[in-house]
Amino acid sequence: xxxxxxxxxxxxxxxxxxxxxxxxxxxxxxxxxxxxxxxxxxxxxxxxxxxxxxxxxxxxxxxxxxxxxxxxxxxxxxxxxxxxxxxxxxxxxxxxxxxxxxxxxxxxxxxxxxxxxxxxxxxxxxxxxxxxxxxxxxxxxxxxxxxxxxxxxxxxxxxxxxxxxxxxxxxxxxxxxxxxxxxxxxxxxxxxxxxxxxxxxxxxxxxxxxxxxxxxxxxxxxxxxxxxxxxxxxxxxxxxxxxxxxxxxxxxxxxxxx
Amino acid sequence: xxxxxxxxxxxxxxxxxxxxxxxxxxxxxxxxxxxxxxxxxxxxxxxxxxxxxxxxxxxxxxxxxxxxxxxxxxxxxxxxxxxxxxxxxxxxxxxxxxxxxxxxxxxxxxxxxxxxxxxxxxxxxxxxxxxxxxxxxxxxxxxxxxxxxxxxx
Numbered sequence: 001x002x003x004x005x006x007x008x009x010x011x012x013x014x015x016x017x018x019x020x021x022x023x024x025x026x027x028x029x030x031x032x033x034x035x036x037x038x039x040x041x042x043x044x045x046x047x048x049x050x051x052x053x054x055x056x057x058x059x060x061x062x063x064x065x066x067x068x069x070x071x072x073x074x075x076x077x078x079x080x081x082x083x084x085x086x087x088x089x090x091x092x093x094x095x096x097x098x099x100x101x102x103x104x105x106x107x108x109x110x111x112x113x114x115x116x117x118x119x120x121x122x123x124x125x126x127x128x129x130x131x132x133x134x135x136x137x138x139x140x141x142x143x144x145x146x147x148x149x150x151x152x153x154x155x156x157x158x159x160x161x162x163x164x165x166x167x168x169x170x171x172x173x174x175x176x177x178x179x180x181x182x183x184x185x186x187x188x189x190x191x192x193x194x195x196x197x198x199x200x201x202x203x204x205x206x207x208x209x210x211x212x213x214x215x216x217x218x219x220x221x222x223x224x225x226x227x228x229x230x231x232x233x234x235x236x237x238x239x240x241x242x243x244x245x246x247x248x249x250x251x252x253x254x255x256x257x258x
Numbered sequence: 259x260x261x262x263x264x265x266x267x268x269x270x271x272x273x274x275x276x277x278x279x280x281x282x283x284x285x286x287x288x289x290x291x292x293x294x295x296x297x298x299x300x301x302x303x304x305x306x307x308x309x310x311x312x313x314x315x316x317x318x319x320x321x322x323x324x325x326x327x328x329x330x331x332x333x334x335x336x337x338x339x340x341x342x343x344x345x346x347x348x349x350x351x352x353x354x355x356x357x358x359x360x361x362x363x364x365x366x367x368x369x370x371x372x373x374x375x376x377x378x379x380x381x382x383x384x385x386x387x388x389x390x391x392x393x394x395x396x397x398x399x400x401x402x403x404x405x406x407x408x409x410x411x
Binding site for chain 2: 016082084085088
């Protein structure tokens, strides 16, 4: 898939393994740092990661929507892992990594700290941060919002990381998606929306309302098959996104009108 | 071809665990090559009290080991050097066409780094508003560098 595709993700070939990520840096999917053939560094989640293949699907959908909404999400890609590259790469329990397609999020190389409200201010990318709130609400977040803070001129640019528990708490299905209630409010755990002007929110509402059902279907259809959502679950996911799009736009407009 | 490689680090204190990378070892099909920093000035600056002779001896030992034991197991070497003044990292894998070019690339990355090769261009991927230099605090647009906030879309 070409990098110029406005709503889906590029595909890169990995050539070098660097290290495991540990503690809060990594998380339950036990990602590792790899380098691609162009010298870019990626935090990669394996196709057989301990959480679930659908964690990768959730990441994929979030990152694709992130491109559409100019959200503060690091560039992402489908990462090709050859058998020879992952031959010696193992999870903490000794199980080997599978070759195939992993999900990669470009590594924030300056070792940025975890974002902490009150410490990393002012935020310089408010519109992008607000778009993250919109994506979390659109997908349905099942975990706290993790983010990193990168020094940016006089302030800090926040970058949201780990969307593996959006859509569902790891695994999700038609049943779990249909059981989800409509979002009662925008999921803004860090109060990033307090920094967004009505103008920013109005533009976001417009952009979200312009995402078509076909756009959602294209994104969901591009999720690599080996990550697992069945055809029926994919259909249900598109319906889930369509349903919540209307709710999210309403919530944003209510905020603009308040 | 896939190669195993390890990074060689000088760690003067097994308690403090501060360290500097000084060499890279790479192994493939009965051939081990080591690329090491020509000078140890960085180490002397970072660790003024370090015994540089001891570092040199340890590095020379790794050089010789690479030549004398081409079937050298980097995992075993990593285990053996844990807690030592000069340590070898657990091995990782790199895929490439030649051992020389991989070693050169790894040496530049780990031992003599140039500025990051592909840092995320935060400004480039940030939306228009951030590129314009607008900082928003508590819901109020405050232009930076005297420029006024403009809509991003």
